[in-house]
Amino acid sequence: MITLTEKAAQKLLSMAHAAGEDQKGLRISVVGGGCSGLSYEFAIDAPKQGDLVFTHFGAIVMTDPKSHLRLAGATVDYNDNELRGAGFFIENPNAKGGCGCGSSFTA
Numbered sequence: 285m286i287t288l289t290e291k292a293a294q295k296l297l298s299m300a301h302a303a304g305e306d307q308k309g310l311r312i313s314v315v316g317g318g319c320s321g322l323s324y325e326f327a328i329d330a331p332k333q334g335d336l337v338f339t340h341f342g343a344i345v346m347t348d349p350k351s352h353l354r355l356a357g358a359t360v361d362y363n364d365n366e367l368r369g370a371g372f373f374i375e376n377p378n379a380k381g382g383c384g385c386g387s388s389f390t391a
Contacts, residue, residue, distance in 0.1 A: 289362070291361060303328065308330050310329075310344070310360070311329040314351040314355060355376065357377045357378065358374050358376040
């Protein structure tokens with residue numbers, strides 16, 4: 285399971301509504317790259333056949349089965365602090381290490 289915090293869910297619902305895409309959610313993929321080997325990709329998207337889909341506070345988060353192997357148990361939050369860089373971030377219990385900038389991880 286991937287969990288959205290209430291703050292992340294509210295931001296996601298706001299973004300989807302502003303884009304006129306109320307039926308879409310946050311797709312999270314794990315891809316090769318970054319200085320630690322793996323990185324996250326985020327997109328506003330509709331669920332596809334085979335996706336694992338989770339709903340929290342009315343917002344949808346989804347991932348493909350392969351990415352879910354690296355994301356199971358993760359929590360997605362939203363940081364609105366402009367000084368630290370606003371955006372979604374993941375607390376991933378499967379990450380064994382990461383790079384200094386926080387944009388990639390090892391599992």
